[in-house]
Amino acid sequence: MxxxxxxxxxxxxxxxxxxxxxxxxxxxxxxxxxxxxxxxxxxxxxxxxxxxxxxxxxxxxxxxxxxxxxxxxxxxxxxxxxxxxxxxxxxxxxxxxxxxxxxxxxxxxxxxxxxxxDTAFHARMPAEAYTYAIPEEWRNVYGVRRYGFHGLAHEYNVREAATILDRDLLELRVVSAHLGSGASLAAVRDGHSVDTTMGFTPLEGLVMSTRSGTIDPAVSAWLVANTDLSVREVITKLERESGLLGLAGDTRMENIVERAASAEPEAQLALGVWSHRAAGMIGQMVISAGGLDALVFSGGIGEHSPVARAMILERLRPLGLRFDERLNQRNEMDREIQTEDSSAAIIVVATREDITMVRQAEALLWLREQHEAEAEGQQPPLAPGEGQPAAP
Ligand SMILES: Nc1ncnc2c1ncn2[C@@H]1O[C@H](COP(=O)(O)OP(=O)(O)O)[C@@H](O)[C@H]1O
Ligand SMILES: CC(=O)OP(=O)(O)O
Ligand SMILES: [Mg+2]
Missing domain, CATH: 3.30.420.40 (ATPase, nucleotide binding domain)
Incomplete structure (x- = not known):
């Protein structure tokens, strides 16, 4: 097929x-x-x-x-x-x-x-993680809640972490940090997401290439009431003109890292805000996961920027995480970069949303075939993979 x-x-x-x-x-x-x-x-x-x-x-x-x-x-x-x-x-x-x-x-x-x-991986988040503290009508009539995104990448990352560590995925507490132009974290326990940083839309959470991530929700209303900006303009600016672009005038992390190394204050502030937010939210995810066995980095920044990873990891020292500078600098994919005395594994994964898509599609087609066979009173088909007759 x-x-x-x-x-x-x-x-x-x-x-x-x-x-x-x-x-x-x-x-x-x-x-x-x-x-x-x-x-x-x-x-x-x-x-x-x-x-x-x-x-x-x-x-x-x-x-x-x-x-x-x-x-x-x-x-x-x-x-x-x-x-x-x-x-x-x-x-x-x-x-x-x-x-x-x-x-x-x-x-x-x-x-x-x-x-x-992208949202499906987070579908089993507990209510306490997906519920906003807002009026009942907004929650139940308008469906305002947290959904979470990047599920295809997060799902791949945690499976890959289990493979690399040779551990059972269902026993691992993982924080997956998918840091691309869009960026989010997922806390994973028992193989599924129990918390994540994106919410109702992919605007919440981390500082991204052009997205602000979390800000005080009063800011949008204040801008509409006190400036000549419309609601649409405010949202567009938060989606497309904020984040690294808003702070440093550039969407490319590698450029900002270079400018910060030449002591450019705008670029240094951008990196500071970016890593302060990322490390703080990783801490929150560790609590949601009930502890940490592995922290996974992926996405354009997570995979290719030793400086960005190091800035986050330095801030995570109070959690006992320790990384090996040399292994971090090497930038090799699907490798652990922690030292022996680190409290948890730290893994760089070249994420593959397409491989998650194959797995999900095969499982869905198998289910469809099974339903069709049952409806026609025939023997159900073998499951995808090794041909074992278990559900995927
Ligand atoms: N060598 C690098 N060093 C730092 N950042 C990098 C590097 N290569 C790519 N990036 C950053 O990765 C981000 C894009 O990530 P990617 O996952 O490819 O994007 P998308 O979310 O659009 O799929 C950009 O911010 C880019 O600057
Ligand atoms: C959902 C999302 O933010 O995706 P991307 O990283 O591709 O922008
Ligand atoms: Mg992406």
Missing amino acids: SMLLVNAGSSSLKISIAVDGEVIYGRSLATSVSAMTDAEWEPLLAEFTAVADDIDVVVHRVAHGGRLFGEAAIVDDRVMAGIEELTDLAPLHQPPSVATLERLRRMLPEATQIACF
Whole structure:
């Protein structure tokens, strides 16, 4: 079976091909996906079809699944409408996913289309972690609560941590720090997320490339009441003109690190605010996880910036975390970088959202087959993986 895995981001498009569960080919394009035309997609699809013959399944990363989608779903018109409804809650992310879903449903009508949601990994968070202390009507009528994002990356990270440490995932307390242009933390216990830093939308939490992360909620209302900014303008500025860009005029962490090394005060402040927030929230996640066996770094910054990791880890010394400077500098993927006297493992993981997508899609297709076989009174199919007859 051939799967096309599509990760349509706000400023990039990552596509890979999996055949019989193995990712065999991948490509990343820096492009605004929403603006792409059929004519631009055609050669891409031809390239992928040449690798995989027929594409049986197309799997899409979708940022927001809201309350509707607690797990991956086969996309039909009803699911499509549900995904579109959530556009306002992930304005940088949902539009490219919706555009790509619409296009590939049309261009590859024979393929089964599956949506994997960033929010799904957090669907079992306890109420105390997902509930905001706000009026009952907002919570129960408007559905205002924390959802969490980056689930495909966090899920991969904790599984990889268990593999690297040769431990049972269900016994591990992990904090996953996915630090890309969007960034979030997840506290993982018993194999699922028990707390995370993003909330109702992917704006809450850490300082990001262009997003502010958490600020006093009164700031938005104050700006609308006291300046000539509209609500839409305030939100756009918090989403697109804040974070590292707002503090240092640059979205690239490597540039800011270089400027800070030349003692540029703006860049030093940006790094200070960024690492102060990240370390503080990691502390919060450790409490939510009930302790810490492993801290995982991933994402463009987490994987490639020894300076950024070191700034966070220095601040985490009160938790007993100790890192090896030399191992940190080496920047090798899927490696531990703690010293022997560290209170927990510290691991750098090259995260792979596409591999989580394959796993979720295979599990969903297996379930569908099983239901179909049961409905027809036949022997249910073998589970994905080794052919063992257990549920995935
Ligand atoms: N060598 C590096 N040093 C520091 N930061 C880096 C490096 N390479 C990439 N980054 C940062 O990673 C971020 C992008 O992360 P990435 O995970 O690729 O983004 P996205 O969230 O869009 O998938 C940018 O802020 C970029 O500056
Ligand atoms: C949800 C989110 O923030 O994703 P990204 O890191 O791709 O921007
Ligand atoms: Mg990302």
